[in-house]
Amino acid sequence: MKLFISADMEGISGIVDPSYLDPKYGVNYERGRRLMTDDVNAVIEAAVESGAKEIIVTDSHSGMNNILIEHLHPKARLLSGSPRDHSMMQGLDSSFDAAFFIGYHTRHGVPGVLSHTMGRPIRNLYINGQVMGEFGFNAVYAGLYGVPVCLVSGDNLVAAEAKELIPGISTAVVKYAQSRTAALCLSLEESRQELKNKTKEALEKRPQLSPVNVQAPLTCKIEFSHAGEAEMAAIVPGSLYEAGSSEVTFVAQNQSELYRTMRAMLNLADTVEFA
Numbered sequence: 001m002k003l004f005i006s007a008d009m010e011g012i013s014g015i016v017d018p019s020y021l022d023p024k025y026g027v028n029y030e031r032g033r034r035l036m037t038d039d040v041n042a043v044i045e046a047a048v049e050s051g052a053k054e055i056i057v058t059d060s061h062s063g064m065n066n067i068l069i070e071h072l073h074p075k076a077r078l079l080s081g082s083p084r085d086h087s088m089m090q091g092l093d094s095s096f097d098a099a100f101f102i103g104y105h106t107r108h109g110v111p112g113v114l115s116h117t118m119g120r121p122i123r124n125l126y127i128n129g130q131v132m133g134e135f136g137f138n139a140v141y142a143g144l145y146g147v148p149v150c151l152v153s154g155d156n157l158v159a160a161e162a163k164e165l166i167p168g169i170s171t172a173v174v175k176y177a178q179s180r181t182a183a184l185c186l187s188l189e190e191s192r193q194e195l196k197n198k199t200k201e202a203l204e205k206r207p208q209l210s211p212v213n214v215q216a217p218l219t220c221k222i223e224f225s226h227a228g229e230a231e232m233a234a235i236v237p238g239s240l241y242e243a244g245s246s247e248v249t250f251v252a253q254n255q256s257e258l259y260r261t262m263r264a265m266l267n268l269a270d271t272v273e274f275a
């Protein structure tokens with residue numbers, strides 16, 4: 001059994017606000033990295049006990065170099081650093097039996113701890129007309145390789161968002177959102193036990209779960225926060241920008257093209273400066 005783990009940071013046990021997410025904040029960021037590594041370790045430990053033979057962890061937050069390899073469980077390999085064509089899903093292919101999304105968060109504009117979608121310029125993202133956050137976008141990517149997403153961890157609200165797309169998914173809830181930057185957090189002992197229990201449940205239920213099946217070609221619409229960002233994103237060949245709006249649409253022939261085009265547009269939109 002070969003397992004792919006995409007690990008983000010916002011939905012990690014004990015993390016409630018941006019001070020845990022960025023090196024510029026110092027002490028809390030160092031705590032955040034350790035908390036992230038320990039959540040991932042709990043999942044790996046239980047997955048190994050459940051028979052996983054090969055585990056790849058893809059660090060999926062910001063610079064993607066957050067997990068402390070010196071403290072990572074020895075049975076996993078770590079994909080660390082950036083840039084990468086497929087960002088949070090780099091390293092996945094059809095040889096994997098299951099994907100887990102650890103430390104995830106709800107999409108932009110809805111409640112949930114540190115909710116957002118990919119980066120500051122993106123307000124909403126739609127695939128074939130369906131609004132998607134990072135959970136959905138990455139699950140669609142996994143689906144096109146035929147890999148089911150069997151577990152998500154994070155707050156209670158990302159668990160609900162995940163179940164909307166994949167009703168049978170296992171969810172490890174490590175905190176309850178009180179606002180976008182406040183949560184009622186389980187003790188770390190309780191939280192790690194929840195991660196272990198749900199890892200075992202997810203791997204038992206794996207045969208009943210289907211990959212997310214979205215037919216290509218994939219029409220992707222990105223609604224940016226400002227028209228200026230949409231104008232920059234529309235530099236990407238093949239994109240369609242309706243003047244006067246803040247939306248750009250493109251059609252991707254496959255999962256790789258979908259991910260790379262979204263990333264190119266996001267990076268272009270990120271260059272826009274506002275006074």
Ligand SMILES: [Zn+2]
Pocket residue numbers: 008009010060061062
């Ligand atoms: Zn993140």
